[in-house]
Amino acid sequence: MNWIYAKSRRLLICCAIIISYSTSCKSSDNTVSPRPDAPDATGQEPAIPFLYSQNTYGYEAYRIPAIIKTKKGTLLAFAEARKKRSAGDAGDIDLVLKRSLDSGKTWENMITVWDNGANTCGNPVPVVDQQTGDIHVLMTWNHGEDNYSDINNASGHDIRRVYATRSSDDGKTWARPVEITDAVKRPYWRWYGTGPCHGLQIKEGAHKNRLVVPCYYSVIKNGSSKTFAHVFYSDDGGHTWTPGDTTRQDNAGESTVAELPGGKLMLNMRRGTPARGVATSNDGGASWGDVRSDYTLLDPQCQGSLLDARRSGLHLLLFSNVASGSRDHLTIKMSTDEGAAWSKAYAVYTGPSAYSDMVMIAENKVVILYEAGVSRPYEGIACKIISLDDFK
Numbered sequence: 001m002n003w004i005y006a007k008s009r010r011l012l013i014c015c016a017i018i019i020s021y022s023t024s025c026k027s028s029d030n031t032v033s034p035r036p037d038a039p040d041a042t043g044q045e046p047a048i049p050f051l052y053s054q055n056t057y058g059y060e061a062y063r064i065p066a067i068i069k070t071k072k073g074t075l076l077a078f079a080e081a082r083k084k085r086s087a088g089d090a091g092d093i094d095l096v097l098k099r100s101l102d103s104g105k106t107w108e109n110m111i112t113v114w115d116n117g118a119n120t121c122g123n124p125v126p127v128v129d130q131q132t133g134d135i136h137v138l139m140t141w142n143h144g145e146d147n148y149s150d151i152n153n154a155s156g157h158d159i160r161r162v163y164a165t166r167s168s169d170d171g172k173t174w175a176r177p178v179e180i181t182d183a184v185k186r187p188y189w190r191w192y193g194t195g196p197c198h199g200l201q202i203k204e205g206a207h208k209n210r211l212v213v214p215c216y217y218s219v220i221k222n223g224s225s226k227t228f229a230h231v232f233y234s235d236d237g238g239h240t241w242t243p244g245d246t247t248r249q250d251n252a253g254e255s256t257v258a259e260l261p262g263g264k265l266m267l268n269m270r271r272g273t274p275a276r277g278v279a280t281s282n283d284g285g286a287s288w289g290d291v292r293s294d295y296t297l298l299d300p301q302c303q304g305s306l307l308d309a310r311r312s313g314l315h316l317l318l319f320s321n322v323a324s325g326s327r328d329h330l331t332i333k334m335s336t337d338e339g340a341a342w343s344k345a346y347a348v349y350t351g352p353s354a355y356s357d358m359v360m361i362a363e364n365k366v367v368i369l370y371e372a373g374v375s376r377p378y379e380g381i382a383c384k385i386i387s388l389d390d391f392k
Contacts, residue, residue, distance in 0.1 A: 048349070048372050050380040051098060052079050057110060059094075060085040064196045065369040065381045066124040067359045071133040075100040075359065076171045077369050078113070078124040078137070079381050090147040093120045095139060099171050103361045104385050113137065113165065113174050118144040121163075125213050127199030129237055135167045136238045138194045138213045139177070152190045152218050152225055160185075160192045166238060184215075184232040184243045190225070191218040197256045197305045197357040205263020207284030210235050214255040214267060217246075226250040229269045229277075231257060231285040244281075249291040252277055257285070258308040260338050261315050268306040268319065274298055276321070278339065296342050297333070298323050303355040311363050311388060320348070320356045320368055327354045327377045330370055334391050344391040348384060352377040364388050 052062035059081040066078040076097050083092035095114040098107045114121040125138040143157040150156030162184055163177040185192050192215065199213040216229040229252035232243045253270040260266055265285050269277040276297040279288040297304075297319060304321030317339050323331040330353035333342040348356075348368055354377040356370035366386050373379030 048351075048374070048380065049382045049384055050372075051077060051107060051369070051383040052081075052096075052110075052381040054085070054379050057081070059083055061378055062096075062381050063371060063378060064122055064124065064355055065371065066126055066195065066197050066357045067367060067369040068126045068128055068135070068198050069359050069361060070128055070135055070170050071130055072170050073101075073103070074170050075104055075361070075367065076126060076135065077107070077381075077383065078126060080122040080124070081110075081112075085378070088147070089122075090120055090142075091144050092118045093122050093144075095121045095124055095137075097171065103365075104367050104383060107383075111172070114139065114163075114177055116141065120144055120146075123194045123196040125195035125197065125199045125215075127201060127211050127213065129209075129211060130201055131209060132237055133168070133170075134238065135171055136199075136211065137165050137167075137174070138180075138199065138232075139163050139165070140192060140194050141177075148191055152220075154190060160190070162192060162194065164238065164241070180241050183241050185217070186243075189217040189219055191227075193217070193254060195256065196254065196303065196355070198307075198359065200257060200259055200308075202259055202263050202265075202284060204259070204261070205284075207235075207263055210284050211238055212257055212265065212285050213241075214257040216253050216255050216269070227253050229253070229255040229267060229279075230288075231255075231265075231267070233285050244285040245287045247277075247279055247288050247291050249277075252291060254303045256304060256306040258306040258317060260308070260317075266306065266317075266339060268294075268297075268304060270299065270301060270303055272301060274300065274325065276304065276319075294339070297321070298325070300324060300326050302327055305357045307358045307360065307366070309360045309363075309366070316388075318358055318366060320358055320370070322353050322377075328352050330356060330368075330372070332358070332366070332368065332386070332391070334388070346386055346391045348386070349382070354378065361385070 061082040064080040081094045081096045123140045141161045146156035165177045202210045211234045228246040230246040255269045265281040271277045275293040275295045307318045309316045317335040320332045330348040334344040354371040
């Protein structure tokens with residue numbers, strides 16, 4: 001009889017623990033969610049610290065992460081919220097974000113930045129104006145029934161369009177998106193993509209305070225499709241936008257930009273090769289030098305993120321991507337010599353993974369927002385806080 005009593009007592013204790021745990025995890029629209037990388041009840045770190053999980057809030061998938069820190073120190077984590085996973089990059093896609101007021105420890109509930117019915121709203125490129133505190137998000141739109149091939153072949157319902165929105169209250173609310181297609185995109189360009197990842201504001205040099213947005217596009221030349229990268233920029237706080245010249249060579253896709261010492265810019269691009277493409281600009285993105293292949297940055301033709309930072313006065317470059325022959329082994333690499341060599345690295349996640357973006361939250365800490373999963377890379381978007389001391 002003693003063993004029956006002991007077994008019953010254990011069962012009651014377990015039930016009480018389950019009820020207590022369930023109650024503590026409940027949230028309302030006015031509460032925040034736990035830090036995505038917080039240890040679970042056993043004290044173990046979760047395998048994937050999801051910030052956005054598939055099949056939640058009426059969306060089957062979340063993709064295309066972008067993250068920034070506002071002038072007030074708030075983190076804004078953007079994503080595409082996709083109604084149908086099977087529709088891929090097309091269909092009903094909304095642009096959403098979550099805010100963190102404590103450097104990624106907790107996150108507020110999801111905010112919709114742009115919902116245009118059944119159409120596609122995505123490719124977020126957020127950039128902060130440190131002069132005004134305004135947050136600008138540049139993004140693209142297309143008809144929900146059009147995919148890449150439709151637009152590239154000029155056989156769709158509409159073209160790919162470019163829009164801008166801004167927030168003046170630290171990301172809580174957003175202005176109605178304004179179309180800027182005619183200002184930044186040539187009429188004969190077919191597909192067009194902003195980023196996707198963060199933009200920047202130049203800190204030094206002749207073009208200090210310029211807002212810079214990395215982009216890419218496709219064009220038909222001699223009967224075949226070619227892709228090029230460029231940036232567009234604003235010198236008046238995002239009121240008007242100017243397109244810079246495109247890369248000299250083609251085979252340049254999704255792009256990310258960082259600032260080098262003196263206000264020089266580096267553009268890092270996805271290419272149709274197992275290496276990343278790199279070009280530099282001495283005039284704030286108005287023109288670019290030749291594109292070279294960086295074979296130390298192995299890439300399976302996927303998006304990546306480039307970030308500049310300062311640590312004890314030393315200029316750093318961080319680059320995140322799936323450093324493999326396939327979409328797995330998400331890694332951040334570090335360079336202390338403007339990308340000539342990548343001397344240190346940090347393995348973020350070895351499993352299925354894909355797109356990512358980064359932001360510095362302190363001189364010694366970086367936050368990475370990245371796509372990941374157990375069986376496929378697109379089960380959700382995870383968030384991880386990493387110390388630069390952990391790079392080896």
